[in-house]
Amino acid sequence: MPGDLLLANARIVNVFTSEIEQGDVLVAEGHVAGIGAGYQASDVVDLRGAFLLPGFISGHTHPESSYLWLPQYASLVVSHGTTTVITDLHELVNVSGLAAVGRLLQDVERLPLEIFLMVPSCVPASDLETSGARVLSSDVADALQWPSVLGLGELMDYGGVIEGSSECLDKAVVALQAGKVIDGHAPGLTGHDLNAYLAAGAGSDHECTTLPEGRLKLQRGMRLMIREGTSEENLEDLLPLVTDATYPRCLLVVDDRSCRDLLRHGELDAVVRKAIRLGLNPIRAIQLATINPATYFGLRDHGAIAPGFVANMIVADDLADLRPRDVYHNGRLVASAGRCLSDPGSLGGENFSHTVRLNSLSERDFAIPGNGRRMRVIQVVPRQISTHQVLETVRSEDGYVVADTKRDIIRAAVIERHTGSGNIGVGLVQGFGLQRGALASTVAHDSHNLMIVGCDEADMHAAAQEIQRCGGGLAVVAEGRLLASLPLPIAGLMSPDSPEHVVSQLDVVEAAARGLGVTIPNPFAVLSFLALSVLPELRLTDKGLVDVRAKSLVPLAAD
């Protein structure tokens, strides 16, 4: 019987044996049915000696970091050769809950790529903030039975896991009992702490930044996910760890990539190209992005071109500079010459809208009573997501704190936006460079409440109103006027617009911020981490100021 598609005269990259084979590949019913010669199909494409390799498997990534709603994200990454994405959709779950994401997964078959879920293990990240959702271990047990779920997402609460006190640990036990894979997240852990953490079953780490750390994680049995994201670039540092003895246990991942990065440089294909440029054998680089993630995640019919495997494939003309020219998903041509061929569609994004629910606000809500006392100030650290706590005597007028732009100390506020409870935490932040106006964002890890920094109450209030108006997103306001915004109406995290449009809006928003004096490179990325109550040192949530090491709320006044 003839098959559906014959890709003839290919140079097939064999990731099992690290060889290039000459031959034809037959596809039937979305799977590879044959390799060799003498096959017939209703549709024949002569590849004229072009390379044919397995589609890339993006083994650890957060699509929400792109600001792009899944169909637009899928169109973009599939045009770069990524045909399978493994993600915990952690941000979306924090806002809208696991059940909503479960319903979403029932529809992702419409996309030109596959999405597999790792059930997020830490929602909410802590009880020091109000989240939109809570995932219990019983929820995890249920979700692990969903067909597109591979395991448990990164165990971020490594402190709790080591102490044996974390709810996270219960979830790990549930996943182990179900025989599912568990992703780790263990920045800097070594020695007895690492061993204790590993007893919970984490099978991978994507947080390594140095050779000794990467080597140790490999020795202790973790798959080394070498991360090359928009902010964290670890490839060059870790690449020497990929040897004949270790390569089967190494993966390339992107973790977080901005829409700008995806559009201009690519997804996993950009990492593969860079690895090859840095000297890694091209077939090995491909293995780290195909068969290795497939093996780790137990996707037995993925990651290679072989009979019985899902026909996810990339055509490319050059392995030294590997640029996906044609991309096949389930045996169907879904992208060509860098463009996705299918209409992205909406995928029920409307089910994740109207997530910004604010109680009525007034300018007074942003006021901080001040009387010349020393106060705790969050100091941002350029190019890092950790913060410092500094104690400063802050300028005040008429009994209220005011911005001290000379010392770069401005105000910050986090407004609970999931239930409209009216919760608001106010604080002080140093390091943005903002001289006037306000910046606001509903992308604020991990609970994604409304985060605002600003020089005065009026603009902070106006920014909040603007965000409410567009259902979430990023906004820049000055003198009560909106200067620029990037609406993210889907969960307050993602936009239904095209990647090109979102990137241009982001350019405008960042330019507007710079126009108000902002000096740090990615102000909205920095803003998005100010509330992250599990990363040292001082954070602000809707419940107030958080001393992360003490795991408790602390007053603004330091004495």
Add this chain to the structure above:
Amino acid sequence: MPGDLLLANARIVNVFTSEIEQGDVLVAEGHVAGIGAGYQASDVVDLRGAFLLPGFISGHTHPESSYLWLPQYASLVVSHGTTTVITDLHELVNVSGLAAVGRLLQDVERLPLEIFLMVPSCVPASDLETSGARVLSSDVADALQWPSVLGLGELMDYGGVIEGSSECLDKAVVALQAGKVIDGHAPGLTGHDLNAYLAAGAGSDHECTTLPEGRLKLQRGMRLMIREGTSEENLEDLLPLVTDATYPRCLLVVDDRSCRDLLRHGELDAVVRKAIRLGLNPIRAIQLATINPATYFGLRDHGAIAPGFVANMIVADDLADLRPRDVYHNGRLVASAGRCLSDPGSLGGENFSHTVRLNSLSERDFAIPGNGRRMRVIQVVPRQISTHQVLETVRSEDGYVVADTKRDIIRAAVIERHTGSGNIGVGLVQGFGLQRGALASTVAHDSHNLMIVGCDEADMHAAAQEIQRCGGGLAVVAEGRLLASLPLPIAGLMSPDSPEHVVSQLDVVEAAARGLGVTIPNPFAVLSFLALSVLPELRLTDKGLVDVRAKSLVPLAAD
């Protein structure tokens, strides 16, 4: 908190990185809890620099081939360092059914090793014989949910799978949908046939005998299980296939090993030693017997010494000649100096007894009417399990066929023994060398009916009665008298006696057969394959003579 056991001053074989690490290994609750220094435990063993490596995982084996009941088998193989066995218990299921094996699996925790089941996919092997059980695809679906089941056992009916007509294929679909691993069995398959077979999802092959075949199987995505059994020795031929590019996808397996071989040479340890002797790097040889099977079968916490992994470990003094000195299972010392430390126990073997149910037999049942016509004769091929069909004019007396020992043509009979139906197939066989008396066995693949070869009706009848008396096994009879027997009362396949006892009985039985003129080396092994109705060319079952290529019963008379 102190752990349960500290193995101090070890040279730890790290199968993740192919390194030897110096350090201590902490065990708690049956798992590795720490590696390094500074740990405390209630029990400390100073290894004084001995090597510590993961317990071996025997990834494809049939314990029934040892004639040893599981507790005795377990005691023996664990003393050789095998701490995990993956088997389809195909013979036991053929006799006693899947449900009985399922109940058995609930008790195997008492053994000093782990047993994981691959649900047998081809029970019965064909409808041309009467089996003790039938496994339907609905049974497979149920069994795949049992906790100790990893997947579907070897898809032996490759012809049916390729044609798409096999019930085997339905079972493969069930296993694929459940996300389980499927073992292959594809001797000599190449080209389009191999591709078609692989579409059913088989992930491994243990039947390769040549370099080109092994290379092709690797290229097409099958894990290469390099087999070194008692009859099939493929290690030396296939070892050149294990390279830097392929080793993650290669395994060492034993498939079938006799009790004699296990006792005198060992199990997987013997294969590892031989691989090292043939030049394979010792750590790599260990990987092929530990982490590689664990990875293939998705046993995420097996096959390595690492935090969170099951504490199955071997202590050895030399890697070049790797002999397990102490063996730990779940962190407990279970074997030392080649002896298992625990009493094997019975493990409910009595639930598999009384499986030889014969209708009342008379000598006349063995008679073959003969009148000088040409008849089909099964010709055994020395050192092979395939047979030839030859056409011979057979000696007869008084209208009945008699043995023609000069031309080495004797009689054979297969008596249905599961239901006592009275089914009996009679035929002729050439090549045993038997000059008088009869040999009988209830080990007769795959349905394990009672197989008898003999020179006259009286001895064949006596042999059947002897087998019935001891509830199954092997017997040698002459002049109506029992010369020797190896009782196998458990399913007619296995003995509850010690390996030493079984081997000495086997020696006696084989010597007795030689005393009757038998010239072939392993007469009971040859006997056991005479009924295998799926292997060319001519076979005998309880339903009669089977032309395997035609897949049909044929008359004894050839014209």
